[in-house]
Amino acid sequence: MPTSVTAVPDVSTSGARTSASPYTHGRQYAPGTPDAEVAELIGLFGSRRNDAFAARYHLTRRNKLKRLWQIARIANQFDVIHGLTPVKMRLMLEALGPTFVKVGQILSMRSEILPQAFCDELAKLRADADPMPYQTVLETLSSEYGRPIGEIFEHIDPTPLGSASLAQVHRATLLTGEDVAVKVQRPGVRETMAQDVSIMRSIARLATRVMPSAQVVDLGGVVEELWDTFESETDFLVEARNLAEFKRFCQPYVYMDCPKPYMDLCTEHVVVMDYVEGISVSHPEQLIAAGYDLKEIGTKLVDNYATQVLDDGFFHADPHPGNIIIAGGQIVLIDLGMTGRLNAKTRSVLKQMIFAVAKQDSPALADGLLRFAGTESDAADYPALLADLDTIVAEYGTVDLKDLDLASFVTALTQLAQRHGIEVPSTVTT
Template sequence: MPDNTLLKYIFKSGSEMDPEHKFDLSRKARTKRLREIYSLVRKHRFFSGITPEEFRAMLEDLGPSFVKIGQTLSTRSEILPKVYCEELEKLQAECDPLSYEQMRQALEDEFGAERMNELFDAIDPEPLGSASLAQVHKARLVSGEVVAVKIQRPGVRVKMAQDIAIMRTLARRATRMVKGDQMLNLNDVVEELWSTFLEETDFLIEADNLEEFARLNKDVRFITCPKVYRELCSESVLVMEYIEGISIANVSELEKQGYELQEIGEKLLDNYATQILDHGFFHADPHPGNILVRDGQIVYIDLGIMGRLSPRDRKGFGDIIHAVGVQSSSELKDALLSFAVQRDNSAIDHARFLADLDIMLSDYGSTEVADLDIGLFLSDVFALTRSSKVTLPASITSVSRGIVTMEGTISPFIQSGNIIAIINNHLKNAQDPLATARDALEDAALDMRRAAKGLSGAAAYSGEALRMLTRGQLKVNMEVLGSEAPMTHLSKIINRLSLAIIVASLFIGSSLMVFVGTSVTIIGVPALSFFGYLGAFVLSAFVVVDIIRRG
């Protein structure tokens, strides 16, 4: 597609994404960015077939927004082939760092050169880490404390905002053109990307996350996070305690230092279950680059993306995990329906829903962690609920992504056992036996009350029905579920038979008309007979073609 045509197609509506104009999202700016994107896509020959290596390189060249998308796709083996996922995993590694002069200039733009000298005694020119969004440098404050300074890359917020603005326009147009129950809601995906962008590029939110995470885990001896220097933080600069530890990805060094890998994996997973099910405040991107081990503690060092679950969502998700853990398709069905924010009860085929859940649980329930593809499992759950007209809450997306990422993180540590079973054990251990017994008694009492009320109602209705039956007033309105398809086929058969009868009638009638004398003839045949034969021929041809085409 030529450049001008593509630009005209995307910017026809010309809507602004940010009403406050915090970012440069004008038509001119977005057009310039789109031209840059299109030239890079053509450079990597995306439209003529692209290798996994070229795909990764293209996302890196396109910028941080596309790197984030690539990082997400690397865990989605149900969307991309495995070879592409393995190549995209390299996007989790560090990006090429910016020069120290560029980062120092960014700090001076934030604090001012004079105040910088009052705050920092020294800043290490070599970065501790360099990601697509920010770069981290080790520094020493004038007070002598060693800190890590996270500095946002200059111009990255504007570029990411422009990219998401373009994605929003494309998603809106694609959603209008492509309809269907299996169609992913692209608008929701882009809106989630926008929300994540606003959270991840505002380091004051990350400072809040660090403080809340520390408060919620203050009684957990083996989980911690860096201390925040709140007075030195801003939207684009985060100053926190410097953590010197072993990356959780460095398995050999952990073993060398005497750590038990199985214990690390189990503690990490159990605490992650606590974050999701108890706190409702969890790390949404727990990949190995965000986790260190120091002095017997697991340290989360990057809390830029956090997920939240309401009490209702926590209970619903816990019910789903419990149902999977006990291999109960009926409990899983009830949990999914109660967890849903929207469902069409009249369109749900409960028997088929249960059968599909039985198959899914038998496929995934007993799989070991090394072989379990949670991304594919969750994708199957989403596909099944969509086909059954059941809409799950948006919060399930961040939970699913977090669990998929955590599964990849702990796979070198837990060699056997089922990840769902481990989370389910956390649910059981977290329950108070007395509270569980009390809840069970309350549920039983409620069930008995509903049953008694239902029996009395049934007796009343049956008496009324018998009275109407004896008076000849009872009428039955019955609907046979699943009868639409057979009736449609039967209707087609009847239509063909009707056409065949009409064809036969036309042939017979036209043949009889031949013997009736008439002055108007066509090729020696009376006109009425000719048109009768012609109509019979056309209808015959239609029936034959329809039979051949439809089988």
């Protein structure tokens, strides 16, 4: 039976030799070199927050320094000291590994932090990775369920439907006959991400000290939002609950859906959900050949996304084409590991700003933006702010509300806020 698990040799690393960290006490490095930059960061590792975080995820100072040295070496390979082009940045993030690929994907939607050319290039990042061995998948399932997987699955296809840096997905059939997709997390991926985030916290503190723009962007808040995202994404029970909640929100809309999770088979490292057979919106030519109207699909996606953000306050935070499937006349959203939530106050302010634009009322838009940031009117150059907001009103004020690109609108506002030294909370811009 294809689901049987055979014994594999135990590979122990207890006797393996590891290279010592080159950063020893009292050692001096030439100013401006990668080693000197790394050494400067070492003193930042000692914060109480990072110490508690390290203890939780079993991170050692030695391993963190070793990883930081690797990051510095990769940065040096890409000659970042002489500047980064968009392509060079994308390639460097890919070389740095899954955490940084995820960071790049999120930054691709943050044009208030990076120039648009960088955002466009980082949007090409995908977390594709070489497949895990099938045996590793079977062993993970057996370990998670604590029983032979032949008691649960009639068949698991050895060839993955997709393989990413965080997990991979296999089509399978339950003993009860349902056709399902099984998402299995790669062993050790959460610990790797935790180590990288610990380093990012240190870098963010340093950047805030030496870069004035970092204080406007709230890098510390961005890093914490990133970790919240990573932590949720690596707890597959969160994704399973997101699927169940999102499916409830989809019920009033016959054209929207998402896979049903099998909660009794979901664990922290495994999600079992309905298998959806359809056409990805990343293949528009196939959709046209199948008779679908691309304009109608786009309109319904925009309408529903506005509903998710402004009414439900619960939305899919990674709606790239690969996560949208057209199946049986429905728009099916998959991969709900990344979701966002907005409280009632934030949604109210967003609506206020949208209506201000619709009425071409720049002062009301300014008031909404300052409420967003929690900034008093005299904290910014109010006349200059109003003048710049006039350009936002001119661009979006003539657009029918139902056609408003909400993501583009919020991005334009956050870019403008940054130029005026107004800090927009990371929960809004993520």
